[in-house]
Amino acid sequence: MLEIKNLSKRYDDRVVFKNLNLTVADGEILTIIGPSGIGKTTFLRILAGLTPADSGSITLDGKPLAIDGTRSGADVGVIFQDFNLFPQYSVAENIELAPKLVAKKSAQAVTQETERLLNDMDLQAQRDQYPFQLSGGQKQRVAIARALAMQPGLLAYDEPTSGLDAASTQRVTDVTKDLQQRGVTQLIVTHDLPFAEAVQGRHFDFATDVER
């Protein structure tokens, strides 16, 4: 479970959000909606530990997460808008790199888990391809598999449907629902309202539900 209490962030004289309180239950999908430029991505970057917040607390499965931008570890899996795949590594290598080098799992465990993720994300045919050879939807599924490989307590997506065609968007919707059934807690930042409706999660409107 994700618990955010009294989280505040400001840039100089601009308050991005103030005293933000939010809870996401295990296996729940929460979509953070609202127009572009309202601070959704800043919120996601704070959640991911990439940008410091000014005050407040974030707790994931009972474990407090640093909010000062110094966090290390892979508690929150992030699917970036641009995916940020590592171009010099193949699809399979992108997925197994962190479990091998960071989590230091055994080669056998890494291979098994990678195979499972490649199957789940329908990427077997692309396993030896490089990111530049993939479509937007395929890149996104690699990004999801790469994040899941570190078994994060929460999967956070930044605008997952931007730049995707209708078929790929439907695919993302299916993937999120599938992951929900497996108990993965998900938080999706999006300004794509039809997509937010389609994933059938709880909505949190950054335009109206946030104090500034």
Place this chain on the structure above:
Amino acid sequence: MHYILDILPSLLDGLKMTLGVFGLTLIGAIPLGVVIALAMQSKLVVLRSVTNMYITIMRGTPLLLQIVFVYYGLSLANIVTLPRFEAAVFTFILNYAAYFAEIFRGGFQSIAQGQYDGARVLGFSKGKTLRYIVLPQVVKVVMPSVGNEVINLVKDSSLVYVIGLGDLMRAGNIAAARDVSLVPYLLVGALYLCLTVLLTYGMRYIEKRMNYYR
């Protein structure tokens, strides 16, 4: 032909010296260049200032002067007396590291912030991000510029004559003066050309090998 065979051994001896300076400089200057490039992006102002000053001096003064300074100057100032070869290699490493640092700095700056973010949320430490994510991409970006410097280094290595080291160029000079002939120079030119052509093909091969991704 007979004359060529006569002078070839002395030229090949000189070539050994040239290759020695060249090889050791590359081994020392490339890693040092990476370290300096990282220091140039440090959050510590002092470190940034020191490295910037170092690069300004190294790129702003002739290499020939630097060799003379390290070999004669440091000895005259009673700081350290280095043997000729060591003095030459030391100076070449310091000089070329400055050029490589500038090239690598550009390479590091070309890597998108997203690559660092992507590594960080997967739990990669700074060291591992550098080693496994960033450096391999930087190497690909800088390869053509590094290739240029490598070719320059082959030719620059002839500057070691100034402190009396017997490299390829000096061997050619001696033979030409002794025999009053231009043939040694033609041979020296041919040998330098062979070296640079080989290196050019080598660098192109490496670039091609790294073209498996974009």
